[in-house]
Amino acid sequence: MKALFAKPWIWSFVAAVSVWLATIGVTGGASTVGLSQAALTFAAFSVLVGIGQMFVITLGPGNIDLSVPATMALAGTVALKYMDGQNGLVLHGLIIAIFIGGGVGTLNYALIKALRIPPIIATLSMSFVVQSAAIWTNRGLRIKPPQVLADFTTSTSLGIPNIALVALLMSAVAWVLLHRTPYGRWIMAIGQSLPAARMAGIAVDGNRFVTYLFCAILAAICGYLLACFSGGAALNMGSEYLLMSIAVVVIGGTAVAGGDSNVPGIWGASLFMFLVVSMLNTYGVGAGVRLIMTGVIIITVILLASGRKDAIR
Amino acid sequence: MNTRTMLLASATILAVAMPALAETSDKTIALSNNYAGNSWRQAMLTSWETITGPAVADGTVAGADAFTTAENQATEQAAQIQNMILQGYNAIVLNAASPTALNGAVKEACDAGITVVSFDGIVTEPCAWRIAVNFKEMGRSQVEYLAGVLPEGGNLLEIRGLAGVFVDDEISAGIAEGVAQFPQFKIVGSVHGDWAQDVAQKAVAGILPSLPEIAGVVTQGGDGYGAAQAIAATDRPMPVIVMGNREDELKWWKEQKDANGYATMSVSIAPGVSTLAFWVAQQILDGNEVPKDLTVPFLRIDQDTLEDNLANTQAGGVANVEYSQADAIAVIDAAK
Numbered sequence: 001m002k003a004l005f006a007k008p009w010i011w012s013f014v015a016a017v018s019v020w021l022a023t024i025g026v027t028g029g030a031s032t033v034g035l036s037q038a039a040l041t042f043a044a045f046s047v048l049v050g051i052g053q054m055f056v057i058t059l060g061p062g063n064i065d066l067s068v069p070a071t072m073a074l075a076g077t078v079a080l081k082y083m084d085g086q087n088g089l090v091l092h093g094l095i096i097a098i099f100i101g102g103g104v105g106t107l108n109y110a111l112i113k114a115l116r117i118p119p120i121i122a123t124l125s126m127s128f129v130v131q132s133a134a135i136w137t138n139r140g141l142r143i144k145p146p147q148v149l150a151d152f153t154t155s156t157s158l159g160i161p162n163i164a165l166v167a168l169l170m171s172a173v174a175w176v177l178l179h180r181t182p183y184g185r186w187i188m189a190i191g192q193s194l195p196a197a198r199m200a201g202i203a204v205d206g207n208r209f210v211t212y213l214f215c216a217i218l219a220a221i222c223g224y225l226l227a228c229f230s231g232g233a234a235l236n237m238g239s240e241y242l243l244m245s246i247a248v249v250v251i252g253g254t255a256v257a258g259g260d261s262n263v264p265g266i267w268g269a270s271l272f273m274f275l276v277v278s279m280l281n282t283y284g285v286g287a288g289v290r291l292i293m294t295g296v297i298i299i300t301v302i303l304l305a306s307g308r309k310d311a312i313r
Numbered sequence: 314m315n316t317r318t319m320l321l322a323s324a325t326i327l328a329v330a331m332p333a334l335a336e337t338s339d340k341t342i343a344l345s346n347n348y349a350g351n352s353w354r355q356a357m358l359t360s361w362e363t364i365t366g367p368a369v370a371d372g373t374v375a376g377a378d379a380f381t382t383a384e385n386q387a388t389e390q391a392a393q394i395q396n397m398i399l400q401g402y403n404a405i406v407l408n409a410a411s412p413t414a415l416n417g418a419v420k421e422a423c424d425a426g427i428t429v430v431s432f433d434g435i436v437t438e439p440c441a442w443r444i445a446v447n448f449k450e451m452g453r454s455q456v457e458y459l460a461g462v463l464p465e466g467g468n469l470l471e472i473r474g475l476a477g478v479f480v481d482d483e484i485s486a487g488i489a490e491g492v493a494q495f496p497q498f499k500i501v502g503s504v505h506g507d508w509a510q511d512v513a514q515k516a517v518a519g520i521l522p523s524l525p526e527i528a529g530v531v532t533q534g535g536d537g538y539g540a541a542q543a544i545a546a547t548d549r550p551m552p553v554i555v556m557g558n559r560e561d562e563l564k565w566w567k568e569q570k571d572a573n574g575y576a577t578m579s580v581s582i583a584p585g586v587s588t589l590a591f592w593v594a595q596q597i598l599d600g601n602e603v604p605k606d607l608t609v610p611f612l613r614i615d616q617d618t619l620e621d622n623l624a625n626t627q628a629g630g631v632a633n634v635e636y637s638q639a640d641a642i643a644v645i646d647a648a649k
Contacts, residue, residue, distance in 0.1 A: 038519055
């Protein structure tokens with residue numbers, strides 16, 4: 001038990017479960033299944049972008065990818081436009097989305113490395129280019145996804161939303177990458193001290209490049225799935241995932257300064273972020289109070305998580 | 314002297330050729346737009362091009378250029394307006410990022426002798442014209458419609474827009490007025506959908522499990538389809554969802570209508586309101602007396618006009634009408 005509470009991600013789960021209980025309590029448990037499925041579905045999207053952002057943040061101070069929303073919008077619009085509702089082109093669409101993610105990730109790191117622009121500026125300016133490309137490709141039109149994809153993203157297997165299963169699979173891959181491969185050790189080492197990592201012979205540039213690439217590809221896949229889930233791509237569909245992708249990483253107990261990351265916390269934080277809004281909506285709290293409450297609750301969770309860390313160190 | 318003679322001659326020829334248009338044929342009008350990132354704004358810009366292109370070609374005005382700021386920031390748009398003053402436009406048609414923050418720049422433009430016509434996102438500076446939307450009535454009319462189709466009343470779910478924005482408060486106040494007028498309705502839940510289908514879908518999916526049966530959903534536009542998606546994912550009966558003229562909403566409505574006779578209505582402002590503002594600016598430049606406050610007509614779609622409107626709406630766009638010079642004169646006369 002003590003070991004469990006020493007985990008950095010535990011507080012996000014404690015928060016998610018308490019909010020979940022408080023919400024279903026209103027209806028005496030009648031909303032349990034509906035709320036849980038909705039929470040898993042919407043948390044899955046935050047998890048996908050959150051994992052990518054977590055790898056980037058692991059790289060250490062100053063590393064962040066602000067092009068996530070624009071990448072989602074571009075990947076979603078281009079893939080849906082290409083598939084044009086035809087079931088046979090589902091895989092082609094996914095490959096296009098992944099290529100778009102790869103392109104954005106490569107350009108992001110090219111700006112950071114070749115032009116020596118700080119990541120926050122490089123990815124922000126890249127997001128303008130990408131967003132404009134998304135506007136230019138389809139002028140804000142909303143094209144329906146192929147029926148098989150719409151069905152897949154909105155249905156459940158054994159009571160668990162398919163989207164959540166996809167996110168779970170990606171999380172497992174991310175966990176293995178982070179804790180069981182040299183790549184994971186290397187990016188943790190880079191995050192803890194870049195000069196030390198370089199002296200230890202780690203290929204710093206290669207690893208950073210792969211990380212930005214990975215983040216952009218995950219954002220693109222998320223945009224592809226979200227567009228299919230919500231019945232069409234929209235230019236503004238990624239906008240709330242900019243802050244969300246960073247928030248779930250921080251609430252999940254990953255060190256903002258880099259070098260110390262964990263995957264489970266992303267899940268706890270994503271579930272929590274959806275449930276806290278649902279809870280406050282369910283209690284009928286006004287928008288102003290709701291935003292304040294959301295902020296206060298997030299700060300509390302972060303304080304709890306970081307307080308524990310200090311105790312250990 | 315020579316130039317002057319030439320100008321005089323061409324003016325005389327123009328005056329003979331098209332006497333009604335001579336007054337503004339050398340005038341330029343600029344569109345200052347704060348945001349282009351959604352389908353409504355894209356349709357607004359397309360309408361502007363569709364109407365002003367021929368107007369420039371046939372010499373009604375000398376130029377009608379559209380400019381959009383990148384960041385949806387009032388400071389950026391104020392700088393844009395200052396540039397337009399320096400470039401010497403005769404009129405600026407403005408969809409403003411803020412009702413008050415641009416007042417300084419707008420006053421500068423007025424002082425430079427430039428006509429400023431704000432629409433949709435209006436400015437409070439008294440020297441500018443305002444083509445405003447009666448958002449309160451838009452909210453109230455939704456409840457009135459529901460009272461017609463659901464005489465026994467019931468529970469309503471309200472989907473609001475972006476918290477803290479003037480438009481959201483106005484439409485919501487109108488809905489509250491409507492509920493006071495028709496007390497058989499009760500708002501049992503309220504979420505913010507940010508005028509985006511995916512945000513609305515997420516918010517509705519989150520509150521739905523805790524709600525009793527819903528008879529109707531009142532919306533602000535751009536959120537009806539998301540609400541329908543969220544409700545369809547449960548085993549609840551489909552309530553009457555008031556739509557907001559988006560193509561995906563109308564298409565979904567049409568599918569339901571064909572399948573089971575589903576009935577609702579849809580109301581919003583046509584993005585072509587930018588062309589109404591263009592003609593109003595042209596009328597002012599032409600020397601006509603125009604009241605400072607004008608009201609935009611709603612574009613309402615009902616069960617019997619659904620097919621026509623859907624056929625005229627671009628896939629993925631918004632139901633639209635473009636206004637003519639005659640329409641603008643009619644709106645001006647109505648306000649006098």
